[in-house]
Amino acid sequence: MDIHVEAPRRSPGPARAAIRRGLCAGRAETGLDRARGLRGGHPDRAGRPVAGARLLRRGCRPVCGHQRGLTRSPALVRLTTRRHRIRTGHGTSGGWCGAVGVTTVPEMATAVPGSSAALRLAQTKALGPLASARNGLRRLLGPRLLHDPFLVYTASLAPIALIVAIVSGRPQDLVVVGVLSPIFVGTQAILGLIPARVRPMTPLGWSFLRLATALLYVAGLAALVGGANQPLASLYLAVVVAAAALGTRQAVVIGALASLVYLAPELARPGSDSYVALRGLALAGVSIVVAIGTRRLVMAVERTTRDLRSAMVSERRRSRQIAGMEAVSRLLVSDVATPGLLDGALGILVEQFGYHYVSIYLMNGDRAELGAQRGYDQPPEWFDGSSGIVGRAMRNHEVVHVSDVQSDPDYIAVYDGVVSEVCAPLMVGDQFLGFVNVEARQLLDRTDRDVVATLADRVATVVAIRRAREDIAERAAVFSALHQFTEAVSATLDLNRLAAVLVEATGKVIPADIVAFTILDRETGRYLLRGATDVDESMLGREVRPGESLAGRAIRDRAVVIVDHFGNDQLPASLRGVRDLPDSLGAGIPLVRDSVVVGAMSLVRLDRTNVFRPIELEAMELLAGHAALAIANAFLHAEVEQLAVRDPLTGLFNRRHFDEALERVLATWRRATPEERRPVAIITFDLDHFGQFNKQHGHQIGDEVLRSFAGVLLRRFRASDLLARLGAEEFVVVLEGATRDDAVRVADDVRIELARQEVRSDDGEQLTVTVSAGCAQVDEGDPSREQLLRTADVALFMAKRAGRDRVVAA
Numbered sequence: 001m002d003i004h005v006e007a008p009r010r011s012p013g014p015a016r017a018a019i020r021r022g023l024c025a026g027r028a029e030t031g032l033d034r035a036r037g038l039r040g041g042h043p044d045r046a047g048r049p050v051a052g053a054r055l056l057r058r059g060c061r062p063v064c065g066h067q068r069g070l071t072r073s074p075a076l077v078r079l080t081t082r083r084h085r086i087r088t089g090h091g092t093s094g095g096w097c098g099a100v101g102v103t104t105v106p107e108m109a110t111a112v113p114g115s116s117a118a119l120r121l122a123q124t125k126a127l128g129p130l131a132s133a134r135n136g137l138r139r140l141l142g143p144r145l146l147h148d149p150f151l152v153y154t155a156s157l158a159p160i161a162l163i164v165a166i167v168s169g170r171p172q173d174l175v176v177v178g179v180l181s182p183i184f185v186g187t188q189a190i191l192g193l194i195p196a197r198v199r200p201m202t203p204l205g206w207s208f209l210r211l212a213t214a215l216l217y218v219a220g221l222a223a224l225v226g227g228a229n230q231p232l233a234s235l236y237l238a239v240v241v242a243a244a245a246l247g248t249r250q251a252v253v254i255g256a257l258a259s260l261v262y263l264a265p266e267l268a269r270p271g272s273d274s275y276v277a278l279r280g281l282a283l284a285g286v287s288i289v290v291a292i293g294t295r296r297l298v299m300a301v302e303r304t305t306r307d308l309r310s311a312m313v314s315e316r317r318r319s320r321q322i323a324g325m326e327a328v329s330r331l332l333v334s335d336v337a338t339p340g341l342l343d344g345a346l347g348i349l350v351e352q353f354g355y356h357y358v359s360i361y362l363m364n365g366d367r368a369e370l371g372a373q374r375g376y377d378q379p380p381e382w383f384d385g386s387s388g389i390v391g392r393a394m395r396n397h398e399v400v401h402v403s404d405v406q407s408d409p410d411y412i413a414v415y416d417g418v419v420s421e422v423c424a425p426l427m428v429g430d431q432f433l434g435f436v437n438v439e440a441r442q443l444l445d446r447t448d449r450d451v452v453a454t455l456a457d458r459v460a461t462v463v464a465i466r467r468a469r470e471d472i473a474e475r476a477a478v479f480s481a482l483h484q485f486t487e488a489v490s491a492t493l494d495l496n497r498l499a500a501v502l503v504e505a506t507g508k509v510i511p512a513d514i515v516a517f518t519i520l521d522r523e524t525g526r527y528l529l530r531g532a533t534d535v536d537e538s539m540l541g542r543e544v545r546p547g548e549s550l551a552g553r554a555i556r557d558r559a560v561v562i563v564d565h566f567g568n569d570q571l572p573a574s575l576r577g578v579r580d581l582p583d584s585l586g587a588g589i590p591l592v593r594d595s596v597v598v599g600a601m602s603l604v605r606l607d608r609t610n611v612f613r614p615i616e617l618e619a620m621e622l623l624a625g626h627a628a629l630a631i632a633n634a635f636l637h638a639e640v641e642q643l644a645v646r647d648p649l650t651g652l653f654n655r656r657h658f659d660e661a662l663e664r665v666l667a668t669w670r671r672a673t674p675e676e677r678r679p680v681a682i683i684t685f686d687l688d689h690f691g692q693f694n695k696q697h698g699h700q701i702g703d704e705v706l707r708s709f710a711g712v713l714l715r716r717f718r719a720s721d722l723l724a725r726l727g728a729e730e731f732v733v734v735l736e737g738a739t740r741d742d743a744v745r746v747a748d749d750v751r752i753e754l755a756r757q758e759v760r761s762d763d764g765e766q767l768t769v770t771v772s773a774g775c776a777q778v779d780e781g782d783p784s785r786e787q788l789l790r791t792a793d794v795a796l797f798m799a800k801r802a803g804r805d806r807v808v809a810a
Contacts (some may be wrong), residue, residue, distance in 0.1 A: 021639040026301055089102070148192040150210035153242045155185050161221045168226050176224040184217035207246055211254050214239050219261045233262055240287045244294035250289040258287060303518060306733040318447070320352055325454055327352070342372035345459070350374045353451065353513040357415065357439035361390075362426075363462060368394065368434050371618055374707055376414070388412045393435050399456075400424075403447040405439075411707060420444035424456035428464040456664060471615075478619050481509040485623065489630040493637035495519070499531030499540075502627055506601065507533065509623060510616050513584075514604035518544045519631055520597070527599065529575070540638070544600075549575075550588030551600035560620060561588040562612070590621045591628035598631045649703060650710035658724035662718040662785050665722070670783055680778045681743035683733045684792040685709075685750070688770045688804040690729035697761050704770050706755050717748050722793060740777040740809050747773040747807045755805075772796060772807035 145151055151261045158181040165173035191210060199206050218235040225232050236258040241253035328345045346358045357375040361368035367384045385394035389410050400423045411421065418439045428431040436456045438444070488505040492498050503515045516532035527544050529535075546556040549572040553561045566586030568576065585608040591599040601624055603613075612620075645657035653661070669680055687693075687709065694702040706729070713723050713731065722734040735743055751771050759767040771793040774795025778788055796809035802808065 009540055014330050032267060110640070137398070145189055145192050148188070149187070149242070151188040151192050151213065152214070153238070154188045157214070157218065157238065158223070160223060160235065161232055164231055165225055168231070173225045177221070179222050180217060180224075184213060184220075187213055204247075204249070207250060208253065210247075211243050211250060214242070214259075215254060215257060215261065218258075222262065236262060237287055237290055240291050241294045245289040245298050245618070248295060251295055252269045255287050255291050257378075270355040270530075295784050323352070325451065325458075328455060328458065341462075345455070346374040346525035348453065353448070354439050354442070355440050357418070357437075357438075359437050360426075360434065360459060361437070362434040363432060371434065380414075389421055390423050390435065390437055390520055393425050393437075394432070397425050397427060397432055399448075399449060399453050401444070403443060405447075411718065415439070417441045420448075422449050422452040424453045426456055426460035426463060428460050433463050433467075434462050437630055454746065474615055478615055480511065481677045482619065482626070484624055486626050489626060490633075493634050495631070495634045495638060496530070498634050500599075502630070503531040503533060506603075506623060506627075506655075506742070509619055510603060510612075511605075512603040513606045514602070516551065516604075517599060517604040517627070518555070519591075519599040519601070522635065527551070529572075530599075539575060540573070544574070548572050548603040550586045550604075553645060554589075554590040555597050558590050558592060560590075560617070563587070563609060582606060585611065585622065587612060588622045589671060590622050591631060593628040593632040598628055600636070601627060650725050651707055652713070652731070653722065653724040655724065655726050658722065658732065659785070661722050661724075662788075665734060665736060666783055666785055666788070677735045679739045680788075681735045681736070682738050682740045682776050682788055682792045683743050683747045684774045684789075684796045685713075685731040685733075685771050686725075686800070687729035688772055688800075693767075693769070697767065701761060701767070703760070705759055708759065709754055709769075709771065712750055712757070716746065716753065732789075740775050743775040743777070744809050745809055747775055751805065751807060770797040772804045773807040774799055775807065775809040 005227050045096060049357045082231045106321070117632055125558075129676070161181065165177045188210065191213065196203075201209070215236075218232070218239055221235065222230045222233045240255045240258055242252065244251035280296045308514060311777050327348050341686065347358065349358050350576050355375075358372075359373035359379055360371045361383060362371040363369075367382045368390075369382045370379060373379045383390050383394065385391045387410070389402055389405075389408065389412075391402050392410055400421075402408045402411065402421045403419075405413075405418055405421050419441055420443055421437070421439045422444055423435055425435045436452055438448070438452050440448075463493050468767070485505040488501050489498065492501055497516050499519060499697065502517050506512075506515050506517075512533075516531050517530050517533070519530040520526075521528050527546070529540055529542050529544055531540070544551050544555075546552050549570055550561055550563065550566065552572065553593045563570065563586040566581070566584045568581050570586075571581065581604075585605045588605075589601045590597055591601060600619075601618075603612075645653055647654050665680060669677055672678075687705065692700065692703075693705070694783050706725075708726070709731070710723075713733065717723060718735055720736065724732050735746070738746075751773060754769060757769065759769055774792045774797070776791035776795055779791070791810050795808045799808040
């Protein structure tokens, strides 16, 4: 065996050279892979070395960490490596190690002073002719012959033979050495140049041929140089040792041939001396001992090399796993766990570790849905945890590692050739977020289990962070929408306008196909539909009774009502038949302010599978609180507004509102064309002897009479008519679209109805109250407020002068 490592210092021993060979190979591959962003060489999916290893094995490598000191500018430093192989009887084994040489290109390379590169450059210059000769020899022989062990063995015997020939003093010995050495060394060189693919025999047979060539060379030297003493017979040991380095069979065969060749001439010659045979036997014994020792040493070196290589492979695999997990971690923390990000993480697993089928499933409700996958053609879209190895992991929330899937009863085959499977749950505390599943066509060991479990932990953390971000973003969006909702509903205090604003603003906070608001009518105590999505205006104002529909149930129960199957039969009685409503999802939310239910909010989703999320349920209550406050404010504003324009005793409009309203009526009448003008009549009422009535019966009875008369007016006149109290006992009514005669007739009806009202004094005495009225109509010649009121007052005065309790027109 010959282990050749080219270095500037002495050649190390076989064991040290083998160890250095493995370490150097690992360092070279690791350095290249680090240059590619990895932590150790590794094969790709097709089993080929990665780009770094292929680059190094082609004889070149980029500048790496341990070549610090070489700079790229203004010079280019080229680092070259060469192969060094251990050859056995079964061909080449053991790999390679790099001997790094530094060459510079003029005007393109430089080295930092004091660095290792500068030291190597200085050593190269100091060697001078020796280095030039060595480089010339390398160029002459080439890498194949320079590292051919058979040529090296054979060529190394020639100087020994030459020295013996010189010492023997026989000129013919020099001639023999000079003739045989070129012949056999050249033969070895020619055989060494023949490529393995065109050799006519197996590697074992080829090794026997090369060893036989060396044996013949030694036999010729032993027979022809040094005379009868055969001083070069000891060279047989070198051939036997070389054969032992290659293999046991080579050692046995070549050792036997060497002994036979050495002893055959003596044994075949009659009368040969016994000392020759004894010397041959001793030489054969020594050859056997040396061969055995050499073979044992070579086997020990090979075993050490295999162990070292195995350790290096394990360490390199561990480094790849660490590098892969670091790459996955960097990728995962770079952004939220989107499907594209998860797919990239799985891509790293496939490329770094060679896993064939990798998938990530995330929980959505009560089942896990596919988040990302690599390797599958048609992966399952979801799992419910009821079966398979995946189901076991989902149920137990523990890592499941199955080395042989065929022996596991829970395994469900998706692809042929799967050998092992690892399924790791995504857990954050006690929360199960999903799982990572790996199926491979090779055996997955404990290390792979740890890798998948670590990946699952990191993916779980990222998924939890993503969901937390989504929840925060969702809450921020809801609160932003709530802020806009509050601003929108606070912008109006008009109750009719408020209902439409509530409907529009609510739909922006909680998406729904139908949004409706039912609001309390304080005068009647009924709940009326005030606003809704896609509802004709004629439907507005219809009553919703407590207990019916979503709003009615929410009003009755004072709690949020969720109905999974909401249809036509559950609509309010007043709204049935308005539209065809499919089986939907509905929600009713009461609007409560100061313990008073001021209304209800109804939300309907036509897609009943689109359930209300927890954040939406929370937003419903917030919306209800803001809406109830807005409605209460509208009620309060309406009260204040009524106090400003109405008489607090009778509830009729006061003098200020009446004057403004009458001006608007007359302005409209004046703007209309003569053909479009409608008649406008006015009636003034004055209670007869009301001052004396107050003095005689008291103001409380007087106030009761005023309220009673106001009630008569409200019942008798239309809602479109303008009713007002002008003074203490004076009232006025403006009738649009009515003539003076119409006014007289209605005023007389009011007079008669008032006379029928029962008014009693404090002692129970029946009191009679009468009223006088004056009627007038807008004068086309002078359609002013002053003229109309003056005419009505004249008519009223005439009624008073005529004896009161009558109606007069002017």
